[in-house]
Amino acid sequence: MNSIFAKNRWWLARLAALPLHLFVFAIVVFFIVRLVPGDAAITMTEGQASAEQLEAIRDQLGLNEPLIVQLGVFLFNLLRLDFGISTTSGQSVFSDVISRVPQTLELTLMALFVAAVVATLLSAAAVFTPRSPIAAIARGYSRAAGALPDFCLGIIAILIFYVVLRVAPAPLGRLDARMTSAPSITNFPMLDTLLSGDGALIASALTHLVLPIAAMSIAYAPYLMKQLIPGLEEQVDAPATRFRIASGGSSFMMVVSVFRRALPAVLVVSGSLLGSLIGGAVVMESMFGLGGIGQYAVNAVSTSDYQAMQGVLIVIVAVVLLIFLVVDLLTLILDSRRRVGAASA
Amino acid sequence: MTTQTTTSGSPVPRTRRRALRGAPKRTEASLRWWLFIPAGLLVLLAAVGPFLVPFNPVDIVGVPSQPPGAEHWFGTDQNGMDVFSRVVAAARTNLLVAAIAAIGSTVLGIVIGVIGGMNEAARGLRGFLARSLARAVEILDAVPAIIIGLVLVSLFGPSVATIIGVLVIVSLARQSKLVRTEVLKVRGDSFVDAARMAGAREINVMFTTVLPNSIRPSFENFSATFGLAIIVEAALGFLGVGLPPPTPEWGTMIATGAADALNYRWWGAAFPTIALIVTVSSIALAGSELLRKRH
Numbered sequence A: 001m002n003s004i005f006a007k008n009r010w011w012l013a014r015l016a017a018l019p020l021h022l023f024v025f026a027i028v029v030f031f032i033v034r035l036v037p038g039d040a041a042i043t044m045t046e047g048q049a050s051a052e053q054l055e056a057i058r059d060q061l062g063l064n065e066p067l068i069v070q071l072g073v074f075l076f077n078l079l080r081l082d083f084g085i086s087t088t089s090g091q092s093v094f095s096d097v098i099s100r101v102p103q104t105l106e107l108t109l110m111a112l113f114v115a116a117v118v119a120t121l122l123s124a125a126a127v128f129t130p131r132s133p134i135a136a137i138a139r140g141y142s143r144a145a146g147a148l149p150d151f152c153l154g155i156i157a158i159l160i161f162y163v164v165l166r167v168a169p170a171p172l173g174r175l176d177a178r179m180t181s182a183p184s185i186t187n188f189p190m191l192d193t194l195l196s197g198d199g200a201l202i203a204s205a206l207t208h209l210v211l212p213i214a215a216m217s218i219a220y221a222p223y224l225m226k227q228l229i230p231g232l233e234e235q236v237d238a239p240a241t242r243f244r245i246a247s248g249g250s251s252f253m254m255v256v257s258v259f260r261r262a263l264p265a266v267l268v269v270s271g272s273l274l275g276s277l278i279g280g281a282v283v284m285e286s287m288f289g290l291g292g293i294g295q296y297a298v299n300a301v302s303t304s305d306y307q308a309m310q311g312v313l314i315v316i317v318a319v320v321l322l323i324f325l326v327v328d329l330l331t332l333i334l335d336s337r338r339r340v341g342a343a344s345a
Numbered sequence B: 001m002t003t004q005t006t007t008s009g010s011p012v013p014r015t016r017r018r019a020l021r022g023a024p025k026r027t028e029a030s031l032r033w034w035l036f037i038p039a040g041l042l043v044l045l046a047a048v049g050p051f052l053v054p055f056n057p058v059d060i061v062g063v064p065s066q067p068p069g070a071e072h073w074f075g076t077d078q079n080g081m082d083v084f085s086r087v088v089a090a091a092r093t094n095l096l097v098a099a100i101a102a103i104g105s106t107v108l109g110i111v112i113g114v115i116g117g118m119n120e121a122a123r124g125l126r127g128f129l130a131r132s133l134a135r136a137v138e139i140l141d142a143v144p145a146i147i148i149g150l151v152l153v154s155l156f157g158p159s160v161a162t163i164i165g166v167l168v169i170v171s172l173a174r175q176s177k178l179v180r181t182e183v184l185k186v187r188g189d190s191f192v193d194a195a196r197m198a199g200a201r202e203i204n205v206m207f208t209t210v211l212p213n214s215i216r217p218s219f220e221n222f223s224a225t226f227g228l229a230i231i232v233e234a235a236l237g238f239l240g241v242g243l244p245p246p247t248p249e250w251g252t253m254i255a256t257g258a259a260d261a262l263n264y265r266w267w268g269a270a271f272p273t274i275a276l277i278v279t280v281s282s283i284a285l286a287g288s289e290l291l292r293k294r295h
Helices: A009-035 A040-045 A051-061 A067-079 A093-128 A133-142 A150-164 A189-196 A199-236 A239-246 A251-288 A292-302 A306-334 B014-020 B033-052 B083-119 B124-142 B145-156 B160-186 B190-197 B202-213 B216-220 B222-238 B250-261 B267-294
Strands: none
Touching: A009 A067, A009 A306, A009 B124, A009 B145, A093 A133, A093 A189, A093 A199, A093 A251, A093 A292, A093 A306, A133 A199, A150 A199, A150 A251, A150 B222, A150 B250, A150 B267, A189 A199, A199 A239, A199 A251, A239 A251, A251 A292, A251 A306, A251 B124, A251 B145, A251 B222, A292 A306, A292 B145, A306 B124, A306 B145, B033 B083, B033 B267, B083 B124, B083 B160, B083 B202, B083 B216, B083 B222, B083 B250, B083 B267, B124 B160, B145 B160, B145 B222, B160 B202, B160 B216, B160 B222, B190 B202, B216 B222, B222 B250, B222 B267, B250 B267
């Protein structure tokens, strides 16, 4: 166990799994798209092309080649990040998709951050002040995990704050219609807006994001609390806590130490939650007209743009797997017992 | 919670100890049957509701976009269909499709979980396939359900069969993972060896000895699966790839209503949204009560 490889095996093995998973997933996507009933050439031309034209399109798409050759070409193109040309925008699918990933990711991360803050505060109230009314509310709320669909909350938010109270802006974009968006530096729209330093622009961007982020964090905070509350409860009663109390540590110290020990489990949950959050962001984007992957995917679907859908699917999976990798590595760093071969070492 | 150790004479001061103990533990009595009433009423509504509604849910029966009133209790949508009749009629569609999908994904998840779990440690191709299956399920679980649904429904067309298929696929991963974990725990137990020594064939060991002892988690997760299926089904409808209109379906109705909400007409979207939340909450309530009894 002295070689460098053996020492670092736990994260090297995890890292190597990512391209393998993506490769397998790409093959699955390839076959699913080819499983679609009907002739792709006829679908693309909506049945209005002559036999020669159809033959030409089949040639162009490589549909006349044997399946294994098609698969090879498909995988080779993926390696070159060539996902084909979107039939609606006429641009490369890869650049279309990759330029929209930051928008979706930003929305997702902001929602996760707000959800994490809400979940931490409420869980702390539930565990450290167990007899307060807030604790009862927090426990009830944590049981609502899965019973508050994010897109229902989004609609309710629009109905209350836009339709009835008329305080929120129309759910039709990231900014007021007469404003132009900030110059793109990082491709993350909110970050770019903040960097522009334009007060009116920032205010408008924030007011457009309040409702979708609130809807998402209200929907997903209970999932975190469901994990955090039992974790905190267990740690509050753990020997380490009693040691701190016995040795006269301050209650602040105790709370910090309890949270630190409850953290790894919550990290795993928030990592697996990110997949659902991205799904939620996709719905929010088309509900509030925020652009991003969600609106792109919905547009691709409504125009039967198969190349674009295929690209969206592969890129989203890549993003999700990458996030999982980061979460896994973080957990491994925090908790060395989970590492491969740790038991024998 | 491990309150046992705290109650014995531990060095923790009494006052602190009380603060540390967490919420008071309730004594678990018998099943609180009244918590099943909402879910029961919902099933009843899905069964008989479509026969009792005042208007045909797929007909244009009045002036478009009327606010709720004496004739149209929930108003009319932008096509002039009666919102109340549609919300009630959609209960059957939404619940039935989701229920079939939840049962399908549980059954399929059990089969995949048992076969995968039992062959996990096998040598050669069998073990390799089983381990690949586990990885594949993990990847499937990682992909947002909405994205899978969007792509599959748009590829294969928005029919009831496709939507059920999509819902089965998106909830399959969780169910089979739960069963697989349990199978991995159970397969080394002595009763499995006993069955083998008694001469049972491997396939019988798999399905009559291991399976009944490892399906409990997937049953416990059934209500969550059902709820998720309802939500994903409605979300797909909202994104425009649900059951084709004019079939009454909550998600599609919410989408139509949301377009109308831009003109400050709230009723088209509000009622199906409320119906959806009430449905999902009732199922979660019944499910958590079923689970609570065991612990």
